[in-house]
Amino acid sequence: MPGQGSVGERVRNLRLSKHLSQAQLAGTELSDSYISLIESGKRTPTPAVVRLLASRLGCLPEYLSEGIEPEERLHLQVRVRHAELALLAGDADQALRLFGDILAAVDNDPDLAKRARWGQARALEARGDGEEAIRALEELREEAGRDRGRAGWLPVIVVLARCYRAAGDLGRTIALGESALERLAELGLLGGEEAAEVGRTLISTYLDRGDTAQARTLAERLLAASELDPTVMITAYRRASRRALEEGAGGESLYLADQALALHAGDTLTTAQARLRVASARSLLPGDATPDAATKALELLHAAEQSLSGVDVAECLIETARSKMMLGEPGAAVTIAQRVLTELASHPGGSVTVIRARLMLAQALVATGEHEEALTALRATSDELDALPPSRATARVWRELGDLFGAAGDTEAMMDAYRKALESAGLRSSPQHSNIVANLGSH
Structure with a gap:
């Protein structure tokens, strides 16, 4: 375990364990009063003084300055890398646990602690804990602003x-x-x-x-x-x-x-x-995209797909389906969207992407005239949206869902989706304001 206390406390404890007086530890190079100031925490020894004291106390300089023996520090560095590998492999829960264990063991090593906190923040993001991730990242950003010499802002x-x-x-x-x-x-x-x-x-x-x-x-x-x-x-x-x-x-x-x-x-x-x-x-794919723009988008997406994995592939394929819609190929869009949903069924953490894929599928099904199948996809999307916290982003999805319910012929579901869009945006619909909801469908 890391040595407890400050540099001065470690110097004092080792000096006493070797039955040395402050004057004996000081030798001819230092004064006993300077040793007293170090041990009381009123002076911080320079790296040169740390090396001198370590040689007389029979320990390594790293132990005096950080409270961690070199071998133990090496083990902690390896554990940090294993945690980072878990994060890269997509196991955010394991990464978060490993980074937490490391932080509990590195109180006296600010560099390793900062690296573990950086990993912890990214693991929180990957796990979908957005508010906690933002809090952790804001702390790191503030520290980077104060100490550009040690912390990376970018x-x-x-x-x-x-x-x-x-x-x-x-x-x-x-x-x-x-x-x-x-x-x-x-x-x-x-x-x-x-x-x-x-x-x-x-x-x-x-x-x-x-x-x-x-x-x-x-x-x-x-x-x-x-x-x-x-x-x-x-x-x-x-x-x-x-x-x-x-x-x-x-x-x-x-x-x-x-x-x-x-x-x-x-x-x-x-x-x-x-x-x-x-x-x-x-x-390149707004609602009024031209065939040329859709073709250019397809070129970008085909070039990207082979270098992606997991949810990133799904996002790529959703835009591929959208391109096909713009090119007048809704049948192809249906096939692609169904493939995305099949692949995401076993992939954790892709709920928002699942919603986008269902909306894409419903849009393509409406275009092919398969309204009942489209309504099935839209109702599943509505259930999933209910589980998401209200936000402007959620409001935009409810609005799109309402548009598609209307296109598929379910007016009641359309009005309900528009109402939820208003609520997600922080507004509350009321009977006298029902015209606002109705007007949403006319734009």
Whole structure:
């Protein structure tokens, strides 16, 4: 277990265990009064003094400074990596438990603790605990703002923007996402993984806000940047890391250097770029999309699909079905949407994507004239939506559900969905305001 207490307490305990006086420990290089100040916590020894005291107390400097023996620190570092591997494998519950165990054991190692807290925040996001993830990430963001020399601001902002979008806070999402993109542009990293990730979040948020033109402009800008050769991006990350170090942003510099090393080991940009392509395809598919736009979207989606897995594949296929609808192929859209639902049946954590897939299926079934089958899909979607917390994002889905109920011929269900859309948006319908609900169906 880690050594308890402060540096001074560990010095005092070891000195007493070896029956040394303060003067004997001080020797000729230090004074006994200085040793007394260290032991009382009124002075923090420099690294050179820590090494000197460790040699006289028969321990390693790491134990005095951190309270953790090197072998134990190595074990904790391995445990952090195992937790990160669990997160990458999609086991958020196990990752959260492992990160929690690590945090309980690293009170005296701020660097390992920060890495574990960063992993814990991402595990909370992956598990769908959005509010807790935001709280943890905001703490990390605040610390990064106070201490740029040790903490990385950029990766925290990228994930935090994604969490705020999931929570339905579009304004906060855009503010954070645009600040991250501005920093990435300064560093020459618009073709990197971070830009692709925050870019897809911003594109989706612009679309949520109804700003299709801005979404398309950003998509075109980032897609062009993402075509850079990996060797060019390695050089860009190295250059950005040096710049961050010169600016005193040591935590960011270290993160960017690690990204450059990761690129040497493989194609880590592939998944991020594939997700960017899916978001970019979505920006090409509003309700009035042209066949040319739908064809271009299909090209992006086909290029992305092979590099994705799990829920990401499902999201890609939903947009593929939408493209087919725009091209006048509703039968193909039905087949694709049914495939998505079959594959998601055994995939945890895909409830929102399941809802989107059912809506896509219902839309395609209405287009093929299969209204009863469409109503079956819509009623299942209504049940699933009832389980989601109210938010602006939920309100938009209720609104779409109402439109589809109307197209399938169930007016009563349509009105109920519109009412729930109002309630999810924070409004309460009343008899005298029933015309508001009715008017929703006319737009």
